[in-house]
Amino acid sequence: MGGRLESWGWWVGGMLLLCLSLALESEVVLANRPLASSPHEMGSSSISISTSTSSSSSTNHNKIIEKDHKYILANIFHSLFDNGDSSYTHVWPDMEFGWRVVLGSTIGFLGAALGSIGGVGGGGIFVPMLTLIIGFDPKTSTAISKCMIMGAAGSTVYYNLRLRHPTLELPIIDYDLALLFQPMLMLGISIGVAFNVIFPDWMVTVLLIILFLGTSTKALFKGIETWKKESILKKEAAKLLTSQSNESQKLAYKPLPGAPAANAQVLSSPDDEVPIKENIYWKEFMLLLFVWVAFLAVQIIKTYATTCSIEYWVLNALQVPIALSVTLCEAINLCKGKRTIASRGKQDIRWKMHQLLFYCCCGVLAGIVGGLLGLGGGFILGPLFLEMGVPPQVASATSTFVMTFSSSMSVIQYYLLDRFPVPYAAYFVFLATVAAFTGQHIVRRLIVLLGRASLIIFILALTIFVSAISLGGVGIAHMVEKLERKEHMGFENLCYHSKSLQFKVL
Template sequence: MGGKWRRNMGLISSILLIFVMAAALVSAERGLIKLIPAVASEDMEESSYFTKVLSLLRRVDGSRYQHVWPPMKFGWQIVVGSVIGFFGAALGSVGGVGGGGIFVPMLALIIGFDPKSSTAMSKCMITGAAASTVYYNLRLRHPTLDIPLIDYDLALLFQPMLMLGISIGVIFNVVFPDWMVTVLLIILFLVTSTKACIKGVETWKKETLMKKDAAKNLESNSESEEVEYRPLPNGPGNNAQMEVKSASEEEFPIFENVSWKELGLLLFVWIAFLTLQITKNHTRTCSVWYWVLNLLQIPVAVGVSLYEAVSLYKGRRVIASKGEVATVWKVHQLVIYCLFGVFAGIVGGLLGLGGGFVLGPLFLELGIPPQVSSATATFAMTFSASMSVVEYYLLRRFPVPYALYFAGVATIAAFIGQHVVRKIILILGRASIIIFILAFTIFISAISLGGVGISRMIQKLRHQEYMGFENLCFES
């Protein structure tokens, strides 16, 4: 465990260091640009090449991002985009990642949106898919325990920090250049998809052993009842058991699966953030009140997450989905998890993806069963994704008719995907299918988004287009 924590600390420290260096580069870039005229006037010939390189960054203060919104008319683009969006939403909802890694390239390459509008549109689709998935999961129970499938305490620990990260990510989306977004995306997705795939293989092997043991027991006892794999509450990393199919597979009324106190706190965070975002929209960008309203999000998010973290630390609350396995929480563990929540939100807001790309693999590492991990990550992602939609709407980043159409496609696809995969799991008795879908979706997202980003960088370099940081205070 010590080695795993050191590796996790090293990973998050490296990623945070990248963002710190990026922020420093933003500040240093301004001063460097101001020196360009003086350097060029002293020795134009010797510094000509240097000046040409830096000229790509000279238009920071005067640049205006141009949105590209294609007209909404029926054609092959709409048909192909709808098909890709359907499968992306189905896979993303099952894995608990939303499907943004498939939505963004589809919206940019096939429909014809500009990169930043594609990011905003992707959030609309993720919100539709997540809402549909949550509605479906609210009728289901934990695979082995008599509790809801969604772990509300786990969501309460991560959701406020996730939403705080979303607000930061939206700002980064305005400021950061495409090349930096591409580099961060490729690194993150390759790491998370690899870890998820390894976890899936481990779970598959354990399921196979449990099936063999159950078959031997049935033969020795001369029983012929049909059996099925169910992961224990302590997750796929520990022992599992074979249980006879029971009434626990039945659907339950939604109101029996809702923890109203936790849901109330989550709604409080959402409403507070929504109020601050709407109020901020009526202030001048980069004014004093603009930054005050942004900073007010910090005590809201930290306060609610701190309440849950203290309750877990003192034992007043537990992560119920882990069952009887007692978890002795340490302060540094809770701090790191909250930082991962912020980081997941930053990734979501920056790349137009669901925070589940980070939360899904993290929940599996915590020992949460795959079904619960996917459902809880999607539940937390619903709040953050819907907040991103509001923020992007206030920034006028997407056309409403297009957003409504593709959000509808994603909503229907997510519901169908959940139903189909659940039936497959019941037939095959392997919950590891969810982990493999998660890894596959992340890997496909890395290829598609990374490929599109690299292609854009090469094109901009050839045409000597602007590749610097945008100025948030002059964003249109």
């Protein structure tokens, strides 16, 4: 467990450091820095040079250098918070039946089905489809993608609420795991939505390729490891079945739930379904709902605050204690042993606070990625849950459950920012909802038939890898076009968009 934590720590730490360095370096390079001195200052300096000593000339030179650094810092904040005009324009094609809608719907259906199976949402397939085929601009595609993720996640959660844990007498959704990650994911979503307005496309592309290639590789290795363990269990089950053939006893094989205890007892059949109310832990669910409502209230009230005023930033900051209060309470209870991540089975572990805090940081990072790229946080949460020893079925179900809250919050934020056309969004939400339900039903039957839960992990790795290739290719193509046209490639203006938001709501 310590090795896994250290591996994830280096990887996530490197990603955060890369984000910070790219943000600072790009703004320094792309900012239009004014001259160190104005014409009036030049005239004054020439008089002072003719009448002053060499020491005063040196002092003036140092002042100019100091002013240079002030201009650089000023440009960084000017790019983020100035109330000037934004250079970004939306492209919203008319909604009419044609080959674009048919092809886009087909790809969207497959993406939603695969994304719901792996617990990642499918945004990595939605965004290129919406951009290249339907014809939306990249940022509108991001917003509509989030709408599709919300529809797919809601459908998947409804399907999973009838199912039980593959080997334990528990719901397939781990509510303790959700309480640990959902508040942090939603906090990251709010940050990511703002970054979506600010960050240039080229930076988003670089971060996306690095992040997705890393996660898909980790998921692939985890899938191979799980496949080998399943093969061993299948051989042992076959031997046991042969030895008991004289007694005419049948052995029901259970899909491998990750890294199970050797003496784990099978308590339920793969085909068992129970009423939804038995799979809902109302106390934990209401706590998650409280976090969602609190975030929603802050977002709505924030629209009536003066753009970039003190009240505006105070309201933004209120999201931090809301998220931290719930997550830290859950983390402390896990450390003290008052609560446990029961879906891991009998693998008892004494959670340490630094481990849980690191996982919470991963939750924030997943939210930032989700809000920034229009993807589900499951691209990070799914592989992370698997590394924590959670069964693939539970990892997928819990990741999707958490994404239902976060994606719906993103949709509301994008709607208030007027970032997508409602008719198109409604159509694709319906499409994703049907696709997710269909995908869940088919793959569940395949897992029962083949006896291999690792199928979920391989679908997860495939979806992330395809997303990296498709989104990375689209991003690189857009960068080349902008370079050829010498278009603006710097940071956008956050306060300009906030100002437009306030006008529309009022």
